[in-house]
Every structure is written in structure tokens, then in C-alpha cells.
Amino acid sequence: MKPSIYVTRKIPDTALQLLKEHFLVEMWEEEETPVPREVLIEKIQTVDGLYCLLTEQVDQGLLELAPNLKVISNMAVGYNNIDIKAASNKGIMVTNTPGVLTESTADLTFALLMATARRIPEASEFLRQGQWKSWAPMMLTGQDIFGATIGIVGMGRIGEAVAKRARGFNMEILYYNRSRKMEKEAELGISYVELNELLQRSDFVVILTPYTNETKNLISKEELLLMKDTAILINVARGGIVNEAELYEALVQKKIWAAGLDVFEQEPLPMDHPLLTLPNVVTLPHIGSASIKTRIKMAELAAQNLIHALTKDTPQNLVNKDLL
Numbered sequence: 001m002k003p004s005i006y007v008t009r010k011i012p013d014t015a016l017q018l019l020k021e022h023f024l025v026e027m028w029e030e031e032e033t034p035v036p037r038e039v040l041i042e043k044i045q046t047v048d049g050l051y052c053l054l055t056e057q058v059d060q061g062l063l064e065l066a067p068n069l070k071v072i073s074n075m076a077v078g079y080n081n082i083d084i085k086a087a088s089n090k091g092i093m094v095t096n097t098p099g100v101l102t103e104s105t106a107d108l109t110f111a112l113l114m115a116t117a118r119r120i121p122e123a124s125e126f127l128r129q130g131q132w133k134s135w136a137p138m139m140l141t142g143q144d145i146f147g148a149t150i151g152i153v154g155m156g157r158i159g160e161a162v163a164k165r166a167r168g169f170n171m172e173i174l175y176y177n178r179s180r181k182m183e184k185e186a187e188l189g190i191s192y193v194e195l196n197e198l199l200q201r202s203d204f205v206v207i208l209t210p211y212t213n214e215t216k217n218l219i220s221k222e223e224l225l226l227m228k229d230t231a232i233l234i235n236v237a238r239g240g241i242v243n244e245a246e247l248y249e250a251l252v253q254k255k256i257w258a259a260g261l262d263v264f265e266q267e268p269l270p271m272d273h274p275l276l277t278l279p280n281v282v283t284l285p286h287i288g289s290a291s292i293k294t295r296i297k298m299a300e301l302a303a304q305n306l307i308h309a310l311t312k313d314t315p316q317n318l319v320n321k322d323l324l
């Protein structure tokens with residue numbers, strides 16, 4: 001008999017067909033709303049594999065209910081929604097979708113940087129609200145990007161792809177990373193500095209680390225106060241890496257100039273969130289990798305990861321390599 005799997009959201013057809021060739025598939029059929037926790041609790045009790053999104057909290061409690069579960073395939077590169085240690089302890093493989101979303105996410109990072117620097121959503125709204133009376137010398141003026149200094153925190157796949165784009169804008173590129181990437185420095189034209197120096201020197205600070213115990217609140221009041229009052233913070237990584245309450249204070253007190261955020265501590269961002277009251281914040285609903293082609297590639301890669309894990313010896317994109 002084929003192994004059984006549960007898919008926690010309606011996924012692109014090509015990915016679903018791949019899965020159906022190998023497994024008995026059950027799927028939460030909705031596209032916009034996550035699977036309710038009680039449904040996930042029921043389904044996890046029997047399946048061999050779970051195909052999930054970053055919206056599902058796969059914690060120890062859930063894993064305790066899953067006697068047959070052998071693999072969790074996350075349709076995302078970030079996997080902070082999954083308790084990796086608990087999965088490893090139970091011998092459950094966890095896989096993710098690195099690489100296929102790198103360029104799309106770097107595109108969005110740069111788009112958000114430019115939109116924030118040049119106040120594009122605010123300017124568009126200004127026109128639509130009938131506030132455009134005349135061309136005026138200092139109307140809706142922003143910050144220059146070409147020739148500015150960008151500081152990339154987390155020089156991984158997406159960090160590198162952002163650095164390549166920054167070179168095209170003749171930017172000075174500083175980076176801070178857990179491990180120094182000497183071999184990449186000449187190739188990408190990037191200079192390693194400690195985090196504090198990066199914060200002090202950069203016109204744009206771009207966060208691109210995973211969310212872990214070490215990166216939680218990596219950017220808090222102390223770090224924000226080191227930034228220039230003309231600087232812009234861009235976060236396309238995960239919400240909890242930046243302390244939102246302290247970011248709000250820094251923006252209100254004009255300690256930094258603006259922020260562009262694709263990710264939040266709580267998603268979806270509550271409509272009464274204080275950040276939404278500020279004109280100098282550009283907010284996006286976690287769309288970093290959201291190009292049509294990339295989302296299909298992610299869905300297919302997550303399917304292939306699951307197939308490899310349940311039918312072959314060495315799964316690709318295994319996160320918990322301690323299991324090998």
C-alpha cells in the first residue's frame with residue numbers, strides 16, 4: 001500500500017499530481033485559510049508524511065501525536081515554524097525549499113528597499129487622494145539608493161543575491177554574518193564588518209538571517225540607536241528578528257528614517273498594529289518569494305523532497321542532517 005500524506009493547503013496542481021503518483025494524498029482544500037489546528041491534530045495521527053507551509057506550527061505536542069510520521073516537508077526555506085529538535089528526537093526528517101526562491105526574494109527585497117527609500121506607496125496614495133496640487137521642490141522627497149551604503153545582515157543565498165543587485169546600483173556593500181565569507185568578498189565586492197559598525201555606517205540595513213534563538217530580537221533598541229537618523233531598515237527574513245515595539249519607537253522618535261517590512265512577529269499583521277499608523281513604514285504581506293514561477297517551483301520541490309524522503313535513501317534538502 002502507498003504511504004499516506006497530509007497536505008495542509010491547496011497547492012499548485014503540478015505539485016499535487018507529483019504527490020498523487022506516490023502517495024495516498026489528503027489535502028486541506030482551501031487556498032487562503034490555514035488548516036485548523038484540530039484538523040491537523042486529527043490528520044497527523046495516521047499519516048507517514050506531512051506537507052506543510054510556514055503557517056503551521058509543528059511543535060513537540062503535535063509530533064507526540066504522530067506515531068507513523070517519517071517526514072515533514074516545509075514549502076519554505078525558513079523552518080522556524082517546526083521544532084527541529086523534537087523532530088530529530090523522534091527520527092522524523094524535516095526538509096525545506098532552498099535556492100529556488102533566492103532570486104525572487106532578492107528582487108522583492110530590492111523592490112521594498114526602493115519603495116521605502118523613494119516613498120512609492122505614500123506617493124501613489126497622495127495622488128489618488130487628490131493631494132497633488134503642483135510639482136513642488138521638496139514634495140515627497142526620499143533617500144538616494146545609487147551610491148549609498150548597504151549593510152546586509154546574513155550573507156547567505158538571498159544575502160548574496162541582494163549584494164549582486166546592490167553592485168548594479170554602485171553601492172558600498174557591508175555585511176555581517178555568523179561566519180565570515182572570505183571567498184565571496186572579492187567576487188561580490190563585499191566587506192565584512194561587525195554588526196555595530198554595519199549599523200553605524202549603513203544607509204540601508206537589510207536583514208536576511210533565519211529566525212533562531214540567536215537572531216531573536218537581534219535588532220532592538222540598542223541596535224536601532226546605532227543607525228543613522230537617515231537610515232532605512234528592511235526586513236524580509238522573519239518578524240521576531242526585529243523588535244517591533246522598539247522599531248515603532250525608533251521611527252516615531254525619528255531615530256531612523258523609515259522601515260520596509262515584509263514579515264512580522266504576528267502574521268497576518270493585526271489591522272490595529274501601531275506600525276500601520278506610520279507613513280514612513282512600507283508593509284507587505286510576506287510576499288518575498290511570491291512570483292508565479294517561484295511559488296510553483298517551491299511547491300514542486302517540497303513535493304520532490306517528500307517523495308525522496310519516503311521512497312529513497314537520501315532525501316534532498318534535509319534540514320536535520322543529524323539523522324543521516
Ligand code: NAP
Nearest residue numbers: 078154155156157158177178179209210214236237288289
Ligand atoms: P541561508 O542561505 O541559510 O542564509 C542565512 C544566512 O544567515 C547564512 O549566511 C547564515 O550564516 C546567517 N546567519 C545565521 N545565523 C546568524 C546569526 N546568528 N548571526 C548572523 N548571521 C547568521 O538562507 P536564505 O536562503 O538566504 O534565507 C534566509 C532567510 O530568509 C530564511 O531563513 C527565511 O527566514 C527568510 N526568507 C523570507 C522570505 C519571505 O518571503 N519574506 C523568503 C525566503 C526566505 P552561516 O553562513 O554561518 O550559516
Ligand code: GLV
Nearest residue numbers: 075076077078289
Ligand atoms: C518564506 O518566508 C520562506 O522562508 O520561504
